[in-house]
Amino acid sequence: MSDPYTKLVIREGRELPNAQGHILNTFDDLEEPLLVELHSCFPNLYTIGPIHLDYRLQLETEQQVTLSNSLWQEDRSCIAWLDGQPSKSVLFVSFGSVVSLTAEQLIEFWYGLVNSGARFLWVRRPGSVLGMEGNEEEISSVLEVPIEVLESTRERGFIVKWAPQEEVLAHGAVGGFLTHSGWNSTLESIVEGVPMLCWPNGIDQLVISRFVGEVWKIGIDMKDKCDRVVVEDMVRDLMEGRRDEFSQRATRLSKLAAQAVGEGGSSRRALSRLVEDIIFNRLEVPKRC
Structure with missing residues (x-):
């Protein structure tokens, strides 16, 4: 509870009742039980997501080119590599723009991925390993990564500093997402119908990973475990053992997401209501719950 980010979230949470409305990047079919509870405290909810999908569809309708919102320069060589891989055979590995691994965690994930036998595309942005700088060769040398691990990585893996994530998740070769x-x-993976292996790091991520594994049942919640044997077993379970079951549920959610932002969908209606409420000044501060 002494963590600064935890304190920030708690402080912001206490201010929620003072808002005139809450704009949520989600859709009704995904989180209906939670939204029902939120409505009891915050009646003015605008569930307008997935926002990135709505944006993409609008650009396609208007025949405009999608603009990248990446924080770093994307290495598009990974798309060419994916083009040469079998359907649904690749595990996409990315821990986002903030999370950093310790050297020990990096090694455990690396061994787990290699030992699983799965193909993998791994995003390792600069500074993503705590206390270590340099290119892949230098980091591998410092960590004394065995030659057999490096050779297996070259055979079945591809490592980039940053990737066009939406495009990667939409690629036919990708069958899972270690996130x-x-x-x-999470929303980007749901939109593309890609099952997830979740390694959460804080606050909302712990809840989201549990929903992935226990509520939506579209993947596995690794929790805070970082052990090469656990990684190996869970990657195999996601990519082989339970792949069909996860994929079927993920595909269903993907279709519901598309319906939500489509003409007449729940998110499209919520967006229209938001625009009208702003135009006609209908927003009032609700009573505290």
Whole structure:
């Protein structure tokens, strides 16, 4: 509870009742039980997500080119690599723009991925390993990564500093996503119908990963475990053992997301209501719950 980010979230949470409305990047079919509870405290909810999908569809309708919102320069060589991989065979690995691994965690994930036998595309942004700088060769040398691990990585893996995540998740070769369970990454995976292996790191990510595994049942919640044997077993379970079951549920949610932002969908209606409420000044501060 002494963590600064935890304190920030608690402080912001206490201010929620003072808002005139709450704009949520989600859709009704995904979180209906939670939204029902929220409505009892915050009646003025605007569930307008997935925002990135709505934006993409609008650009396609208007025949405009999608603009990248990446924080770093994207390495598009990974798309060419994916083009040469079998359907649904690649595990996409990315822990987002903030999470950093310790050297020990990096090694455990690396061994787990290699030992699983799965193909993998791994995003390792600069500074993503605590206390270590340099390129892949330098980091591998410092960590004394065995030659057999490096050779297996070259055979079945591809490592980039940053990737066009939405495009990667939409690629036919990608069959799973090892993620930190940030909300943007989770929504992007749901939109593309990609099952997830979740390694959460804080606050909302812990709840999101549990929903992935226990509520939506579209993946596995690794919790805070970081052990090469656990990683290996869970990657195999996601990519092989339970792949069909996870994929079927993920595909269903993907279709519901598309319906939500489509003409007449719940998110499209909520967006229209938001615009009208702003135009006609209908917003009032609700009573405290």
